[in-house]
Amino acid sequence: MATPSLQDGIDRAGSPVKLLWQPDAEPWTPEVVEREYTGWRQEQASWHEGVALLNLSHHMYDTWIEGPDATRVLADHGVNNFEKFAIGQAKQYVPVTRHGHIVTDGILARESEDRYLLSGIPAAQHWVQYHAEKGGYDVGFVTDPSSAFRPGGGDPKLFRYQIQGPLATELVERAFGGPLPETKFFHSAAVVLDGRPVRALRHGMAGQAGFEFIGPWEHGAYVHEAFLKAGEPLGLVQVGALAYATPSVESGWIPSPVPGIYTDPDLLEYRTYLPLFGIEGKRPLNGSHFSEDIEDYYVSPYELGYGKMISFNHDFVGRDALRKAKDGPLRSKVTLVLDPEDVRTAIGQGEDPGFVLTYARHRVENASGLVGITMQCASVDPVGTVLAQTLIGAEHAAPGTEVTVVWGEHPGPGTDPGADLGFPRIRATVQPSPFNEHARTFYRRNR
Numbered sequence: 106m107a108t109p110s111l112q113d114g115i116d117r118a119g120s121p122v123k124l125l126w127q128p129d130a131e132p133w134t135p136e137v138v139e140r141e142y143t144g145w146r147q148e149q150a151s152w153h154e155g156v157a158l159l160n161l162s163h164h165m166y167d168t169w170i171e172g173p174d175a176t177r178v179l180a181d182h183g184v185n186n187f188e189k190f191a192i193g194q195a196k197q198y199v200p201v202t203r204h205g206h207i208v209t210d211g212i213l214a215r216e217s218e219d220r221y222l223l224s225g226i227p228a229a230q231h232w233v234q235y236h237a238e239k240g241g242y243d244v245g246f247v248t249d250p251s252s253a254f255r256p257g258g259g260d261p262k263l264f265r266y267q268i269q270g271p272l273a274t275e276l277v278e279r280a281f282g283g284p285l286p287e288t289k290f291f292h293s294a295a296v297v298l299d300g301r302p303v304r305a306l307r308h309g310m311a312g313q314a315g316f317e318f319i320g321p322w323e324h325g326a327y328v329h330e331a332f333l334k335a336g337e338p339l340g341l342v343q344v345g346a347l348a349y350a351t352p353s354v355e356s357g358w359i360p361s362p363v364p365g366i367y368t369d370p371d372l373l374e375y376r377t378y379l380p381l382f383g384i385e386g387k388r389p390l391n392g393s394h395f396s397e398d399i400e401d402y403y404v405s406p407y408e409l410g411y412g413k414m415i416s417f418n419h420d421f422v423g424r425d426a427l428r429k430a431k432d433g434p435l436r437s438k439v440t441l442v443l444d445p446e447d448v449r450t451a452i453g454q455g456e457d458p459g460f461v462l463t464y465a466r467h468r469v470e471n472a473s474g475l476v477g478i479t480m481q482c483a484s485v486d487p488v489g490t491v492l493a494q495t496l497i498g499a500e501h502a503a504p505g506t507e508v509t510v511v512w513g514e515h516p517g518p519g520t521d522p523g524a525d526l527g528f529p530r531i532r533a534t535v536q537p538s539p540f541n542e543h544a545r546t547f548y549r550r551n552r
Contacts, residue, residue, distance in 0.1 A: 111386045112376040121367035121399040126517040127389035132462045133361075134346040135164035136253035141345040145460050146486040149351060151342035152315075153487050156272035158332055159344045161265040161317070162325060163252035168230040170237075171220040172244035178237045179213065179221060184406060184427065186416035190215055193293045195306060198223060199411050200232050202372070205426030206365025206403040208232045209384075210411070214293070214306075228364050228384050235378050236422075264325030266332060267308065269315035272339045277305075277316055280335035285316070293319075298328055350462055351483040354492040357438065357539030359409055359480045361388055361464065363402040392465030394478045395515035395522045402466065408436045408496055410538070436477065437502035440540040441469070441493040441533040443482075443510060448491050451512045451529035460484050461491050468511040469495055469533070476501045476508060492540060493533065506535040 118124035134140070138160050142148065151157040170179065180187040184199045198213035211225035223230055234246050249255070249262045268276055278284050285305050286294040293306040301324040306317040318328065333341065353360055364385055366372050379385050390402065406415060407430060415427055452458040461484040469477035477497030485492050493510065501508065513528030
């Protein structure tokens, strides 16, 4: 029996929204990693106040793209500037559809002249590989799925560990016996740890200093133990899956936007190419904001804050649409700071709600009605409440603007999208995105 495609799933469900809508969907957290090591509150505090160790080895797909046309296929289907892309550098790769809607983003590292590594959830990888195969590009693909989806189980090809926080540099110097080579932000250097090859990517999260270390899996256990040993005198904290999923609400990154691929007739062949049981068919939609039209969930890279990454110095799919969208009406990305008392009432039923994480699309309203939707909400203990990465009408995006978040789960098809379902309201205040000032200034300036 043939494996069902994404289009098969849409046809059977009756619409993309009917396929994807899942009230009360469990939020995604990284696979394999422990949910908590010392408790999510202490783990969050570690990258603000001390030093944290995060294990990224298991939850991302890695796709190597290699061949004479590797740069060309990536440039033809991504908005990024490839004229200035050094070997050893990484970029946030942003592919869009012909209508200018984002497919998703991923981290693209250039390993050699004709070899790249694209990492993240696999929607961007699917997009590039499909167009490479259809367009006859001279390029090959090798993919290592995440550990939860690797056929037959087994180990990843790469280990990937992050060291983050104010004491990150001190820990790294302890582990390596001295400072690492001076490296620009999002560039990497080849280093050696006790004879074992490691690539050190200058990185950061939630505005804090740090590094991402990548190398062959066979050395992963040794490198991990070396970091634990070097970090012990500094109070190193390992970060579990719950806390790991939260720094994006501080750093301003919106994970897993809905790919803009479900309705364009020209993408029928692509939807038939994609498996139903992949990210495009199984990443759920839920929350208090419901629409029968999947296009209401599409987003522009401008709305996600990726405008500076768009380079019109080359032709690429979606170029004309993005030129037109640049000066059009677009939503702004902001951080909503939810009122702590309302959070306790609406979510905790009067008590501390504990850990909160959701990727639900909740309605954001003012007296005139709908003004925006949340994209991710999470407890951030150092802030003392829940933060929400939100897309909101530009006229409501000024810091200090007061709005209301409708907290609840619309049942989906069969119920009026605008029905008053008696959901609780949480007062919220608009603040910039990224919320963290260092991430908003130095971090963004150096991307």
